[in-house]
Amino acid sequence: MEFVIEFINIRKDFKNKTILKDISLKINKGELVAIIGSSGCGKTTTLKMINRLINPTSGKIFINGEDIASKDVIKLRRNIGYVIQQTGLFPHLTIRENIQIIPKVEKLDKANVEKKTIELMEMVGLSSDEFLDRYPTELSGGQQQRVGVARAFAINPEIILMDEPFSALDPITRVQLQEELIDLQSKLKRTIVFVTHDMDEAIKIADKICIMNKGEIIQYDTPENILKNPINDFVNEFIGKNRIWSSPEFIRAKDIMIDHPVTCFKNTSLLRCIEKMRSSKVDSLMVIDKENYLLGITTAKEIQNKSDRNILVEEIMNTKFINVKPDDSIIGILETVKKHKIGQVPVLDDKGVLKGIITKSSLVTTLSSQFLDTEEVK
């Protein structure tokens, strides 16, 4: 697989204390990885190793397959944008000078740099006319953070490191900047390493979350997988109970469906169908073929209306059924169930093979489990 940043057995000692223990990590190109963990666990140390503000005690870091220890630091940093907490803007320089500082050092064409500066201001939602000639103290905290982000993009780097860039902001500005970052990232597809304290922020913006504790990586996976399969109690506690309910788009048909719906073949008589429903205590049957393709659905109600119980189910089954896919989210499923006023919906893969069904009662069970879990905590 293609990746840009790879940590191999990184260890960092300060004095004689081990701060990072054997960190190994791969960050794929174009992904936003959020590093999260409690204060002092080593997030900033990990981040600063990527642009060699801190060097490891042992282990290696590769960027695009190249060992960064053997690279020229200036050249290395030219390809890495860095946004630090509290903006790190130079107070004695105007916003324009702050954004252009590295492009100027690089002696890039003046007209191009100016054009790019205006584009970057636009990108982070600030008016060039209004702000470029001001000094950082003449901007609000949120505006300064925006400039910090713009500056990190000024050299058009492949990698961007962000150390709690939004943590000092009020919740509204924060959410706004998170959304802008998501939007920006969907267009620019940079590799971003983003340190945060905030799990909601990580879930919202990250492709992958790296949960650290005491200098070790505890779990590294997509937000969805971390929410669904926290690896241990530490992660569980860290994400908090029922967190999945703040992100219901991650709850999918395959997570809540009944895996083995009661089925029959199309040449089953209605009499046998009724028997089968009774013995399995269900009020409908999925009619499938030998390969498990769903052909139709029949319900006890429909069968009860037929006086001839010897006819075959294929003659009366409903072949125009609504269905959902295994990866559909619970949000869409609830809408489907409501719109079509149906009590159950089969889950089919792309080819039409029956994977499970979702019934009103399985939905209710899933929805109520969040309240039951809270009960257990008491």
Ligand SMILES: Nc1ncnc2c1ncn2[C@@H]1O[C@H](COP(=O)(O)OP(=O)(O)OP(=O)(O)O)[C@@H](O)[C@H]1O
């Ligand atoms: N230069 C240094 N010398 C000695 N110890 C250091 C140095 N830099 C960091 N540490 C220690 O290393 C540990 C990890 O620090 P780091 O800054 O990486 O934590 P962090 O996870 O970013 O925390 P926070 O969330 O508070 O920013 C801390 O215990 C810190 O005191």
Ligand SMILES: [Mg+2]
């Ligand atoms: Mg830190």
